[in-house]
Amino acid sequence: MTTTATTTTTATTTTNSDTRVTVLGLGAMGSAIARNFLDRGYRTTVWNRTASKSTPLVEAGATAAATAAEAVAASPLVVVCLLDSTALDEVLASVEPAVKGKVLVNVTSGSAGQARANERWAGERGAEYLDGKIMGDPPYVGTDRVMFPFSGSRSAFEAHESTLRELGSVAYHGEDAGLAAVEFMAQVALAYELLIGYLHVLKLVQAEGVDVVEFTERFAGSLPAYPALLGSMGQAVKSGAYAPDLGSLDVQAALMDDLIAHRESLGVDTMRMREVKELMDRRIVDGHGDQGFSSLFEVLGGAAAQV
Ligand code: FVH
Numbered sequence: 001m002t003t004t005a006t007t008t009t010t011a012t013t014t015t016n017s018d019t020r021v022t023v024l025g026l027g028a029m030g031s032a033i034a035r036n037f038l039d040r041g042y043r044t045t046v047w048n049r050t051a052s053k054s055t056p057l058v059e060a061g062a063t064a065a066a067t068a069a070e071a072v073a074a075s076p077l078v079v080v081c082l083l084d085s086t087a088l089d090e091v092l093a094s095v096e097p098a099v100k101g102k103v104l105v106n107v108t109s110g111s112a113g114q115a116r117a118n119e120r121w122a123g124e125r126g127a128e129y130l131d132g133k134i135m136g137d138p139p140y141v142g143t144d145r146v147m148f149p150f151s152g153s154r155s156a157f158e159a160h161e162s163t164l165r166e167l168g169s170v171a172y173h174g175e176d177a178g179l180a181a182v183e184f185m186a187q188v189a190l191a192y193e194l195l196i197g198y199l200h201v202l203k204l205v206q207a208e209g210v211d212v213v214e215f216t217e218r219f220a221g222s223l224p225a226y227p228a229l230l231g232s233m234g235q236a237v238k239s240g241a242y243a244p245d246l247g248s249l250d251v252q253a254a255l256m257d258d259l260i261a262h263r264e265s266l267g268v269d270t271m272r273m274r275e276v277k278e279l280m281d282r283r284i285v286d287g288h289g290d291q292g293f294s295s296l297f298e299v300l301g302g303a304a305a306q307v
Contacts, residue, residue, distance in 0.1 A: 016040055016042045016163075018043070019163060020076065021042045021043070021163060022046070022047070022071045022074055023037065023044065024046075024048075024072070024079070024080045025082040026046055026054055028138045029081050029107075029134060029141070030079075032142075036167060037163075038062055040142075044057070045062065045065055047068045047070070047071035068094050069095045071095075072099060073098045077102075077163060078104050080105065081134075083108070085110040092118070099125050099126070100125060102128075103127070104122050104128070105132055105164070106118055106130070109133065109134075112181040113178065114181070115177045115180065115181045118177065119152055128153040129152050129153060131151050132151075133180045133184035134146065141168060142166065148164065148167050148168055149171050150164065150171070151177050151181075152175065152180075200269055202215070202216075204262070207266040229245065232245060236295070237297045242288070243291070244290060244292040248291065249291060249293070250284060253280040253281065256280060260277065279296045283296055
């Protein structure tokens with residue numbers, strides 16, 4: 001049994017009216033995705049565990065399916081946007097008979113390993129799989145303020161690229177279904193690494209009675225220099241040729257004891273600066289004191305790249 005809106009909606013983009021898309025999961029993000037497709041004229045079928053969440057979308061022209069399997073059967077392209085991988089596994093189990101021949105686009109948060117397992121699950125049942133991650137907030141779906149890294153089936157991405165690009169700023173990262181999650185996790189991790197360091201420094205600044213907002217405004221003035229610095233450090237890591245960026249480690253290390261002593265005198269955490277000093281000391285002992293900060297990459301723990 002399906003419920004289709006009695007009110008007609010004039011599609012803003014009539015060219016999409018014969019393109020069918022299904023959205024499973026109508027939480028904050030799933031609803032924004034479904035709404036975006038509706039606004040652009042797609043024949044949109046929706047399903048949600050709590051059926052009442054489909055009502056506003058049906059009123060906007062969506063077809064609400066009674067079951068997730070019915071929703072999958074309704075379109076060649078199925079976008080799945082659920083809370084987590086546990087929810088995903090439950091819903092995929094319920095749609096198993098319907099996925100053959102479909103393109104499943106999972107944008108639920110999850111790990112690279114889960115994405116690869118999802119792709120195997122889909123392939124074993126005759127479906128193509130794309131893994132996507134969402135970097136942005138629901139109100140901005142459909143604008144370039146939301147980034148969607150995708151990975152997995154190249155043919156599926158190419159076949160539905162124009163539809164997927166309706167969601168926001170889209171990039172395809174390759175056939176390995178885990179790469180979108182790798183990109184997402186790396187981007188999120190880098191933001192956390194930067195921001196926790198920022199908060200640690202605010203502790204130091206505030207302890208010295210300096211206004212944290214005024215300090216932040218001054219530091220923000222130096223941010224335009226970072227893209228070039230990060231680019232040169234990335235090249236150094238890739239090539240293994242470490243120029244003395246930020247100066248040589250011999251010079252940089254001389255500063256570290258003062259940095260640590262300053263924090264200790266104010267009762268501010270020193271763990272991050274002690275980590276940097278320890279890495280610098282190891283790199284210098286290894287005979288690379290003439291190289292730059294990027295050469296610390298060589299003394300960080302971590303596995304070799306996946307082959
Ligand atoms: N919201 C955000 O700003 C962030 C932006 C970045 C990406 N995340 C990820 O997007 C996924 C969905 O997030 P959401 O914000 O839409 O989450 P909710 O509003 O809580 O909706 C969750 C939906 O999942 C359904 N659900 C939960 N458990 C189950 C289950 N066991 N079986 C079936 N469906 C399930 C839930 O259904 P209901 O509770 O309404 O019945 C919602 O449809 C997420 O991965 C974020 O990390 C969002």
